[in-house]
Amino acid sequence: MDFDPKSDYELSSLDDDELIDYISAARDTGHQGQMRTGLGIFVFRRHSQIVNRIRLKVDSDEDIEDLAMRVMADVLSAKFDGHHAGEMVNLITTITKRRIADFHESRSKRREVPLPTGGDDGDGPEIRSDEDFTGEIALTEIVTDAIDALSESHSMVVRLSLTGLPATAVAEKVNRVLPESPSMTDANVHQITKRFRDRISRVLEESEK
């Protein structure tokens, strides 16, 4: 793969998407110094904006810096994983708002305790204990049981879809991680997740009877 190294000045005149493409190409061709320079220019350009936007909604400096760093990692990840083809400013806005919302939501649920599993190791998923989570525990068990009942590739599709990844990215990842399984398409992903949702709905309806 050809790689054309650029000066700081040239890099700083690139727009965000061109800069990300450059960082990606530098990484893939082993030009670590160029990758870091490009990354530095991108982070320098956008980080303070992200920090200032978070400052509008979050009080603690420690929390602000932490959130800003994660927003930056999420933004780069979305671009590198090919999950977002739109404008960078929109992506930054979306991720910043989501991170702030997640932060406030997690703060409103203060303490976490292990979910009783009945298993040997006693290490189950975590839930918050300061609210009534009876329904959540039941739902968690229903969802977990339903996922466990799936084949390896279908289980992976559902788990990845639950994290919010788009179908294309889910199919790509499953095909990469499980090359021996039948090839997965966007349509397969939609079908599997729809069937999974239907199954959960049926189980919930039955449990309410």
Place this chain on the structure above:
Amino acid sequence: MTSVEEVFAEYVFAEREGNGDPRPFLNRVQASERDRLASLIDSYLSTTPGREWDPIAFAGSKEERLIEPLSRALNGVSGTWPVVLPSLRERAKVKRSELVDRLAQRLGVPTQRDVVDEYYHGMEYGTVESSGVSDKVLDALGEILGAGRDALRHSGNLMGGGGAARGDLVFAREAQNIEVPLELDDRHQEMSVRESKKPAEESADSELETVVRLFAGGN
């Protein structure tokens, strides 16, 4: 009190001069007007082109300190763990050595503390394949760091596996240490090896296998 529009205009000038902290400006308007000012500032920040490159200002800045963990994440096979784990650890005010002690205890492998240390180091440096790390490890880490397993798993899945995609990063602990299961023909030899081992050694071997399975064997 000054009007929202006036304060907003002042903020724009201040931000362009590099003083973009909005909080002092929010404090200058009545409480009932703060949301409106915050919204104006947010819209403005969402459309500005960002800071001009300044290598002198960059040197030693907060932004420069982000480059190392972001580079590890981009190059590695651990998703955004190189960014997220050190940050969570700092927030939880837990030193790495203390975290590793607690992790080894929680995983029930106290004799393999150094191996756990090596794996955890790899998670922070992007050299441990995130898909190999079991839920049990993430549950234990989550309890120590105050984070949920799913969130940790999700951040490990991000970044598209830079090094993994190119196949140029391999964590060698498994190849170096794990005992390869012996074939049936070697069963006699296996028995004599087992007979010659002391119980404490056998226990340590078993814990080592457990550690490798937990950090490199997936679920």
